[in-house]
Amino acid sequence: xxxxxxxxxxxxxxxxxxxxxxxxxxxxxxxxxxxxRIWVGGNNPDGQWPNLDIASAAFMPSQCQQCxxxxxxxxxxxxxxxxxENRVVRVDAEKCILCSYCMNAxxxxxxYVDDRTMTIDKCTFCSDTRLARxxxxxxxxxxxxxxxxxxxxxxxxxSEISELLxxxxxxxxxxxxxxxxxxxxxx
Amino acid sequence: MKxxxxxxxxxxxxxLKSIFGFEKTPLNIFLAVSVLAMLVMFGIGVTTYLTYGxxxxxxxxxxxxxxxxxxxxxxxxxxxxxxIVGSLGDVFGFKRFEMISKRAIFGSIVTILSGFAxxxxxxxxxxxxxxxxxLTPGLTxxxxxxxxxxxxxxTFMIIEFYFLLNNDMKKAKIFGLTGLLVxxxxxxxxxxxxxxxxxxxxxxxxxxxxxxILTAFITGIYLSFIVMGFxxxxxxxxxxKDLLEGLAKIQGLLIAIxxxxxxxxxxTDVYGGMPNRADVVHHMxxxxxxxxxxxxxxxxxxxxxxxxxxxxxRLMVFASIIGMVGVFFMRYNxxxxxxxxxxxxxxxxxYQLPPEWIEYFPSATEIMISLGGLGLCIALYYVGTxxxxxxxxx
Numbered sequence: 001x002x003x004x005x006x007x008x009x010x011x012x013x014x015x016x017x018x019x020x021x022x023x024x025x026x027x028x029x030x031x032x033x034x035x036x037r038i039w040v041g042g043n044n045p046d047g048q049w050p051n052l053d054i055a056s057a058a059f060m061p062s063q064c065q066q067c068x069x070x071x072x073x074x075x076x077x078x079x080x081x082x083x084x085e086n087r088v089v090r091v092d093a094e095k096c097i098l099c100s101y102c103m104n105a106x107x108x109x110x111x112y113v114d115d116r117t118m119t120i121d122k123c124t125f126c127s128d129t130r131l132a133r134x135x136x137x138x139x140x141x142x143x144x145x146x147x148x149x150x151x152x153x154x155x156x157x158x159s160e161i162s163e164l165l166x167x168x169x170x171x172x173x174x175x176x177x178x179x180x181x182x183x184x185x186x187x
Numbered sequence: 188m189k190x191x192x193x194x195x196x197x198x199x200x201x202x203l204k205s206i207f208g209f210e211k212t213p214l215n216i217f218l219a220v221s222v223l224a225m226l227v228m229f230g231i232g233v234t235t236y237l238t239y240g241x242x243x244x245x246x247x248x249x250x251x252x253x254x255x256x257x258x259x260x261x262x263x264x265x266x267x268x269x270x271i272v273g274s275l276g277d278v279f280g281f282k283r284f285e286m287i288s289k290r291a292i293f294g295s296i297v298t299i300l301s302g303f304a305x306x307x308x309x310x311x312x313x314x315x316x317x318x319x320x321x322l323t324p325g326l327t328x329x330x331x332x333x334x335x336x337x338x339x340x341x342t343f344m345i346i347e348f349y350f351l352l353n354n355d356m357k358k359a360k361i362f363g364l365t366g367l368l369v370x371x372x373x374x375x376x377x378x379x380x381x382x383x384x385x386x387x388x389x390x391x392x393x394x395x396x397x398x399x400i401l402t403a404f405i406t407g408i409y410l411s412f413i414v415m416g417f418x419x420x421x422x423x424x425x426x427x428k429d430l431l432e433g434l435a436k437i438q439g440l441l442i443a444i445x446x447x448x449x450x451x452x453x454x455t456d457v458y459g460g461m462p463n464r465a466d467v468v469h470h471m472x473x474x475x476x477x478x479x480x481x482x483x484x485x486x487x488x489x490x491x492x493x494x495x496x497x498x499x500x501r502l503m504v505f506a507s508i509i510g511m512v513g514v515f516f517m518r519y520n521x522x523x524x525x526x527x528x529x530x531x532x533x534x535x536x537x538y539q540l541p542p543e544w545i546e547y548f549p550s551a552t553e554i555m556i557s558l559g560g561l562g563l564c565i566a567l568y569y570v571g572t573x574x575x576x577x578x579x580x581x
């Protein structure tokens with residue numbers, strides 16, 4: 001029993017997109033731009049050439065925020081979306097009726113329709129692949145060349161992520177919505 | 188009257204011959220051909236959906252709810268509206284409105300059945316829904332409450348209609364009141380489906396759960412004018428005129444309240460200045476469907492009522508047809524405007540062009556299934572008028 005979360009040192013991201021490829025490969029995510037569990041967002045730099053604000057053009061890797069109070073879980077009419085034993089938000093394809101309510105309720109655009117099962121799919125922190133095999137990292141973390149991502153147990157005070165969150169300032173996306181995300185962006 | 192199975196009174200002459208033996212006026216023939224065409228479209232649309240799944244629809248990751256959700260809402264709002272109008276007489280005892288009760292309750296049944304027929308092809312796994320709605324109910328989900336309560340509501344409406352047909356007004360009243368309460372709960376939960384979306388600031392809050400009840404009543408009155416207009420071929424006797432004048436006056440009040448509701452919603456949205464709310468409304472009021480909603484569903488019928496305080500029932504029938512077109516846009520706008528603002532997860536360059544607003548237009552399949560739902564509704568209603576005596580019993 002753990003409480004998994006992820007810290008992202010997003011300013012290290014170089015937009016190589018190796019994490020996206022690793023995620024698709026490891027978890028058998030469908031091909032196609034619409035079918036993605038994780039993504040690297042990017043801002044165009046502010047300002048007019050040549051006075052561009054380079055710092056504003058940071059890359060922002062993201063995915064399901066694994067909210068503690070997930071709106072997608074609350075709105076699911078059949079409990080297809082649930083918290084597993086490690087507080088990871090998962091989808092039970094057997095119960096999913098594809099009403100798409102969770103897609104509308106998720107503030108993070110983290111869900112999509114898997115056309116093979118015609119059910120909702122999303123990031124699982126590699127729970128049914130790498131973690132099930134006993135590994136301790138997610139595919140996106142494992143492949144990242146600049147070590148943007150740190151995955152681990154938030155309840156373990158000795159974990160690397162706990163250490164990072166103790167020692168570095170961080171923020172969460174759309175925290176004002178009260179979703180209590182377990183993805184933390186390090187500043 | 189002959190007594191059919193389960194002690195249901197059915198008209199003596201009810202047969203296939205009576206169904207197809209309508210008076211062959213140009214309008215009737217046009218309507219019959221239109222309904223047939225809509226039913227054929229329903230068949231084509233459903234076949235396309237069963238072949239290609241949601242790819243046959245215009246929905247996307249960013250805009251997962253499309254026309255069929257709007258049409259489902261359109262039908263269930265109609266059903267609740269019919270139920271409210273039907274209850275005026277047989278539940279609340281307003282004698283003036285008793286003559287429409289049976290017809291309205293039958294209308295509430297056919298409209299909700301049509302809504303279910305449409306939503307069955309939008310929900311990806313309707314059979315799974317029936318199973319897991321019971322086995323693992325999601326009690327925090329407004330969709331669960333809405334679906335479950337509407338199922339119960341349909342049951343109560345059918346039982347009420349049965350007692351109305353058998354002139355058992357006491358039992359009809361009990362089931363009518365229960366059905367009305369369950370229907371109102373179901374309907375406000377449908378508003379809650381949108382109201383609970385804190386990711387969609389434009390819809391989040393208490394507005395829709397209450398507004399849905401108000402607009403259901405308005406829709407019910409429009410539909411009552413339409414069905415009574417067809418029943419009496421616009422030649423209303425004094426008793427019907429009295430009924431329709433009463434309904435028109437109530438409608439005037441309801442539309443005035445709706446103007447008040449909408450004005451304050453828009454004013455607080457725009458001048459409240461909240462991100463994802465103010466900008467969405469600014470966008471919304473510059474689109475044609477918004478003005479179609481305001482002009483057709485509210486303004487034109489309101490002016491017709493104001494003209495002589497509801498004393499022109501024939502004109503009101505036409506205003507009600509226009510009103511229902513507006514009500515359709517009302518539902519479409521609700522669904523579309525909820526999703527029109529991108530969620531701003533910085534998916535800018537690779538996944539989507541920098542969209543200021545999310546685009547959606549229904550596919551041919553969605554349009555065919557939607558029109559098919561309308562065809563199904565009209566066909567069921569027509570068969571009902573042939574099978575049952577929907578006029579007031581004496």
